[in-house]
Amino acid sequence: MVQAVEAGHVPVMAARIVELLSPALADGGTYVDCTLGLAGHARMILSTSPHARLVGIDRDADALAIARERLAEFGDRVALYEAVYDELPDVLAEDGTPKVQAILADLGLSSLQIDRRERGFAYSVDAPLDMRMTQASGPTAADVVNTYGERELTRILRTYGEERFADRIARALVRERAATPFTTSARMVQVISDAIPAAARHTGGHPAKRTFQALRIEVNRELEALEGLLPAALDALAPGGRLAVLSYHSLEDRLVKQSFAAASTDTAPRGLPIVPVEHRAAFRLLTRGAERPSPEEEADNPRAASARLRATERLQEVAA
Template sequence: MKFKHISVLFGESIDALNIKPNGIYADGTLGGGGHSHGILSTNDSCRLIGIDQDKEAIAAAKERLKEFDGRVTFVNRNFSEIKDILSELDIDEIDGAVLDLGVSSYQLDNAERGFSYMHDAALDMRMNTSSPKSAYDVVNSYSCEELMRIFYDYGEEKWSKRIAEFICEKRKTKPVETTFELVEIIKAAIPKKARMEGGHPAKRVFQAIRIEVNNELGILENAIKDFVSSIKSGGRLAIITFHSLEDRIVKKTFQDLARGCTCPKEFPVCVCGKKPEIKIISRKPILPSEEELEYNSRSKSAKLRIAEKL
């Protein structure tokens, strides 16, 4: 299957980086190489570090970016390892970075990856196919309480308790092995009237399981801080999110880094000594244009936030 992915908020994120000649930039979520292609096309002297934990994404990006041979370094790692990656490449600081936190169209549409509730496949959902934990492990080995927690916390699913109970009851006889088996359990657990509201009934549970399998939220805050500390003064970090949980973390982390002092308000003077590390460029998130929403429905929930290193 061809690796296909339409980069969301493409022009807005490329413009946000203020790309300089001879600058070094990182695309922490390389995917099919869309944002990377935009960065490298801006001038003929900037360099790019393309990072992705998905080997198939790396292979696809290498093909797409072959015209920029010599200016790209491909790294098959998780973006949360940015400090180690730069250290191993003997790079002290970069001039900017972009993170697109969405699942690629390829991953969703490739039934074998088990991300989608629209295709029948083995329960997988691993962005890094070498990772030991898959969706099968979460669904079949987590306790009812753990399942309920991740469905509620990561999927904001109001039927979390009932869905978890139905899963635990079903797996007593045999493991839940496929995406469609899981979909049917979810449908059975949600009352018919509720199933008619708010899109596909399995959407929130599948999101929650994917987040748990890939520890997407657990790594995000520290990763943002590590990217900021790795960027030169005046350089920018652009982050695209696709659901409220991610956006909340990005917004709060940016606010914390922009505030500096963490002393209680009643203190007459600062004793912590912390200084602001960034300036927030986008006080409100940048949203897709009407034109983008028309040709790429998956951009509907996307939000772009931008920060500049002080």
């Protein structure tokens, strides 16, 4: 099964991520992959940093099973945990590793989730409206579409999907579900497409793209989890430790940008000739703005096209 899955699995901006994180692991230490997926990035990090160990986290039990097989060659250098990434402090406490040297969060869907039809993430095929990254619990996309009020659906589509026709789509979904609840994606995709003005259906990608994004974020509370992860990850870094985050839409990237900017900015009032130690920034940015995949990578791996990479480093502690 691993070989079959690997065919469609290409880790995004992998060489650049190795370049950014490996200096922090030159002398060993712990690398945390908060979104392990099929372990593409993790394998490269462990291979290029032979003295490092991995703490791998994923909420998807299926992905963890495959990752465990793919990482078997690294033996006891690997510890895997089924958890959501904002549970990072609990995972590190269980692992007995309060401070780590490198952390990666790749916020995109894994190839496993996209390619397995029954998971319901893809709008291009008819599939059950699930979209849960943790399949054992929580509401599905069908639960959201069939039970949320029109106003709440509009808010979700507008906020999480940045869908300018959110009100029209929500109204159509509520109207159509009254006759027959939605269970699979094809009918919902058609309703979404019909609700969008004809002139707008052929611009900005697939008509259902933004709605599916919004539903996925709502089902998996992705932004809430990211808001919890960022301060926890920064706090978990040892001096010289590095954090890299790959985001795939503006809502995620905005949160990462704001968090990194705050962490890398002095807090002293302006005009002081010397910034007191307690007010000095604890981090420095490793990327100038958000880095993008190269045109060559986008051509080879279309799933990388929307990726945005930011990274930061905890500065060495300065004696007062």
